Amino acid sequence: FRPFAAEKMVEALPASVKAIAVLDRTKEPGSLGEPLYEDVRTALGEVMSMDKSKFSSYPKVVGGRYGLGSAEFTPGMAKAVLDNLKNQSPKNHFTIGINDDVAFTSLDWDNSWSLESEKVHRALFYGLGSDGTVGANHNSIRIIGEATDNYAQGYFVYDSKKAGTMTTSLLRFGKQKIKSTYLIHKANFLACHKFSFLEKYDILDNLEQGGTFLLAAPFDKAHVWEQLPKRVQQHIIGKKLKFYVIDALSVAEKLGLGGRINTIMQTAFFKISGIIPEEEALKLINESIVHSYGKKGKEIVERNMKAVEAAAAHLEKVDYPASAASTQEMMPSVPGTAPAFVKDVLGEIIAGRGTELPVSKMPDDGTFPTGTTKYEKRNIAEYIPVWDPETCIQCGDCSAVCPHAVIRLKAYKPELLKNAPASFKSTGAKGKEFEGLKFTIQVAPEDCTGCATCVHVCPAFKKNEAGEKTDRKAINMEEQIPLRDQEVINWEFFLTLPQVDRSLLKLTTTKGTQFLEPLFEFSGACAGCGETPYVKLLSQLFGDRAIIANATGCSSIYGGNLPTTPYTARADGRGPAWSNSLFEDAAEFGLGMRLTSDKLSEYAGELVQRLIESKKCSVDTALLENIKANGQKTWEDIEKQRGLTDQLKKSIAACSCGECSELLSLTDHLIRRAVWVLGGDGWAYDIGYGGLDHVLATGRNVNVLVLDTEVYSNTGGQMSKATPVGAIAKFAAGGKSLRKKDLGLMCMSYGYVYVARIALGFNRTQTIKAFLEAESYNGPSIIIAYSHCINQGINMTRGLDQQKAAVTSGMWPLYRYNPELTAEGKNPLVMDSKEPTTEVADYIYKETRFKSLKEMNPARAETLLAQLKKDVDMQYKQYKYLAERPF
Ligand SMILES: Cc1ncc(C[n+]2csc(CCOP(=O)(O)OP(=O)(O)O)c2C)c(N)n1
Ligand code: SF4
Ligand code: SF4
Ligand code: SF4
Structure with missing residues (x-):
């Protein structure tokens, strides 16, 4: 809104204006008001002081915050803002959309106040993340918008969990222009694509009297009723809903579509809603299948077309009794045994009622407890x-x-x-x-x-x-x-x-x-994710003393998405400390953690030394000497150190000397910490590479784990420098033509960096060895881990087979480069995989990212395959030469 045309703004206001409310989606604590409010007031003041205003007196001007944290702004809220202006002394510096029971800034509003037109179709679809519901609804909007004279609007709500979470698609259609820029609160059509949502979320509350309810369930029309929770039965009976059921998952599975029930549910929607005559709708869905899946190959297109036919045949209307006899209650969002904060705050956020939480429920310092995914019980x-x-x-x-x-x-x-x-x-x-x-x-x-x-x-x-x-x-x-x-x-x-x-x-x-014990559990990563087993292993080996700096990417999302976190602690409370700063600065962030930790432990060591030398307080000198002498090379030594520092804590707590008081807050720093930096290839190869290189070059003891999915996974599969030749990715629609960057080789050139390339699917012992060696190496280390991913277009159950094929075909050679070996006069590079034994083509053509190029442009695919084979051959020779060099 800047530069702010003050005179123009005032000119645009009618002379009848008596009061103005300025809404801003900004929070500028410490300022007199939000920026737009200040500009409006200044503009009015300036224009009036120049006697150019049409107002006889300065209008009332109040400012307020709305939509913070992407909160909804509804007609009911707009009404509340206007009603406030009518008051003799309207509330200034208000908030709307939250319940502020601490500073009492919020205005009350009526959520049921609606401006929805009866002539507009309002449809809600609740899907399971990655089941294709959102994509299908995008198509539905296109079909309705293009094939009929309806206006169409779509909005999609999803949380950041990658799988098993609920996606909500909100669609409006109608003959008149749609101007409603807010969510649908009462729909006339509602589809639930996952049966277990009914046990957890009161979604039918959002369906109006006489509406239509379509349910995907593993039951037929004769058996579905008895499986419904009482609350759901009450909604259906009380609102006289038209209720349809379809066993979409079985149909999808029989057609080889796995859990992707989108086409089936989309067909069912068109069949029931009657927005377009059935025959025409089926034709248009089939056309959209070619449009959506053409690039993924003929087979997928055909399967989806069969799904259209099957959907029409399997959809059933359910007759239901006049009373709700179910004894099944809805499940609480978290178990009743969960701690109070988890029940009162996290549970409410999980249930989708987070925006209703009063401000007083938020932690004062913003910290949320760890180890909370275990309360979610997602039952997906x-x-x-x-x-x-x-x-x-x-x-x-x-x-x-x-x-x-x-x-x-x-x-x-x-x-x-x-x-x-x-x-x-x-x-x-x-x-x-x-x-x-x-x-x-x-x-x-x-x-x-x-x-x-x-x-x-x-x-x-x-x-x-x-x-x-x-x-x-x-x-x-x-x-x-x-x-x-x-x-x-x-x-x-x-x-x-x-x-x-x-x-x-x-x-x-x-x-x-x-x-x-894994100290990373039940994350919201995609089912079968190739990244998370490495993170879990890290947490098992070093979690009790790890500090993790996480680059933005899938690992930061499944690593800590509000309200829960999968990082947890063992029974004595020790677990990883974890934080995400930015996409680009994770290595530097981790280095900062290393330097801070080292400085604090150095200082704690100095205080221990001073106590030993001064002998002025009662702390046992032998205890101090034991702490000082413990090199903490092994896990047992570290546990011993923990016992010793516990004793020390007790002992110095009783002493009031300066050293003891200071040492009391630092005793935990006498325990060796493992600093890990985690991120994807987009971070390590591209955006964060400068920082990563700098941090490795410092020689400090920082361990880096690169979760290499060969694309920017979190944002939908953009090409990175790790993307291999011949793979299709966003920004490489015609298949990548340049070779994958050899990050490991670049890091090896320092000579003092531990480097390993691993693939859990090929050799788990080598993976474990690499983690143990990297952590015990007293210098920088980097592990590059092959991570299969949905963005590669694979059967996720068989992701580890693809890892194996990547190694045996020579695409992903395994090695460990351990600088410590040079001290023993040995070659630091040890190859952990042999000369390629399988064909590159056998590996790549099991993945849609390569296969689709072959189907779209066979000639180019062939050229790129030839190039890929040449690169693989050269890569093998290069590593063999380096590993066999005499030292
Ligand atoms: C500077 C910056 N640019 C872009 C983004 C958006 N963004 C978040 S995660 C991500 C992709 C991460 O890809 P990668 O590092 O490969 O990790 P993955 O998701 O594959 O695990 C992008 C582009 C961002 N957060 N910051
Ligand atoms: S690997 Fe097995 S146990 Fe783990 S989530 Fe998948 S199916 Fe469940
Ligand atoms: S045999 Fe199968 S079930 Fe048993 S430990 Fe091995 S993988 Fe698990
Ligand atoms: S890395 Fe791939 S499979 Fe794993 S959570 Fe991200 S998108 Fe899903």
Whole structure:
């Protein structure tokens, strides 16, 4: 609004104006008012002082804040602002849209006050993140807007969780222009694309009397009614809704569409709503399928067209009784056992009522507790893994690859089973170190995303009576709903079992690491995400003393999206400290953490030394000497240091000398910390590269983990310098033509940076080794981790197969470059993968990002494949040469 044309603004105001309310979406604490309010007042004052005004007296002018934090601004709020102006002394510096019960600045408003026209169709669609609902509604708007004389409007609300979250599509259609720039509060059509939403969200509250309700459910019209919570039945009966059901998921699965029920639900919507004659609507949907999926290949187009036919055949109208007999109540958004803050604040935000929370409920300093994803209980999996103890070989692979830390193992004393629930499974623990112990693999049923990665990777097949291998494994996906109640009880019991003593574990093995408690759990990443297993492993190995600087990207979103965070703490409260600064400055942010931590521990060490030397207070000198002498090289040493510092805390708390008082706030800094910087390839290869390079060059002990999805994943798949030749990405619509940057090689050139390239899907032991070496190296280290991702267009259950194929085809060679080896006269570069044994084409053409280029432009795809093969060959020779160089 600046430069602000003062005279023009005043000129535009009619002479009859008596009062003005200036609304600003800004909060400028400390100023007299928000910027626009100040400019309006100054403009009026200046014009009036020049006697140029048409007003006889200075109008009343008040200012207020609205829409902060993207809060809604509704007709009811606009009315409240105008009503305020009518008062003799209107409230100034007000807020609208929040309930300010601390400074009492807010105006009251009536949410039910509506300006909606009865002639406008208002439709609400509740979808599951990444089920395609939003994309389908984009198409519906286009179809209706282009094929009819209706005006069309669409708005989409989604939170930042990548999967399993609710997306809301708000669509308006009508013959008259649509000017409503606010959400739909009462719709005449409502579709719920995920049955479990009905248990958690009171969505039918948003449907008006006589409206139409379309539900995707795993039940037919004869059985769906009895599965509904009482509140839902009451809405349907009370509002006399027209109720339709469709088992969209089964239809999609039979057609090979997985969980993508969008086309089916879109067809059902057109069939019921009658906005366009059915035959024409089906034709237009089919055309839009070609438009949307053409680039993804013929097969996907055909499957979706079959889905259109199937939808029309499977849609059923439900007749329902006159009274609600269900005994099922709606589920609370968080369990009743959750801490008060989680129930009163986080639970309300999770339930979608966050904007109704009064200001007094917000934490004074803005900090939110960690370890809160465990209260969300999202129940998004249709199927969950079920363990077969007899078949299991206890390898730990399922747990290692689970992107959501849902499947866990414990070994424990048999007597602890005394109070176990009847359905709790256990068997004898395998391995010498666990002799005499029992072993259990347990799934958190309500936190599982149903990605089936664990089942796919499980190497143990059940044998039949003849001793032949069957297609059943040691874990198998089974329907979640019938298992839920029983497994919730089993999970809760499992949590009461103690963690395995870390000193018993071989931490260089997959199995060993998987007994460690993950301190990163149930994140909102996409089901089957390739990034999160690395973050989880990091949290298992070093979480109790890690400080994490996170670049913006998927990892910052699933790492800390309000209101919950997956970073958690072990029973004694120790867990990772985590923060996200910006996209571009994560390395520098992490370096700052390192320098601060080092400075504080150096100072704490100085104080310990001073106490040793001065002998003036009663602190035990032997204790101080032990603390000083502990090099904290091993985990045991670190735990010992924790015990010693606990003793020290008690001892110095009783002393009032200057050193002791100062040391009291610094004792935690006597414990060795692991600083980790996390981010994606967009950050590390491109936008944050300058900072990353600078930080590595400082030689300080900072560990970097690059989660390389080969695109900017969080923002929908833009090309980065990590994108390989031949892959289609945003900004590389014709397939990338230039070679992937070799970030690892660039970092190796320093000679004093530890560098590793890893792929969990190919070699888990090498992955673990790289983490342990990087952390123990007293200098900068960088690990570049192949991370499969939905943006690559793959079957996410088989993401680890793609990781493996990337390595065996030579596209992603594995290595570790450890500068410490040079001191021993050895070559620092160790190759962990061999000469390519499989074809590049076999790897890439399982991914839509490469496949679609082949379909769109076969000649270019062939040229780029030839180039890719040449690059792969050269890359292998280059690494082989470096790894075999005499030292
Ligand atoms: C300076 C800046 N530019 C753009 C963005 C928007 N943005 C947020 S995350 C992201 C992509 C991150 O990609 P990447 O680093 O590869 O991580 P990934 O999401 O793949 O894990 C972008 C472009 C931003 N936050 N800051
Ligand atoms: S199905 Fe996916 S989320 Fe569930 S336990 Fe297996 S790997 Fe974890
Ligand atoms: S991957 Fe299979 S065999 Fe291995 S521990 Fe898990 S269930 Fe058992
Ligand atoms: S990295 Fe890919 S798969 Fe993982 S959360 Fe981001 S978009 Fe989803």
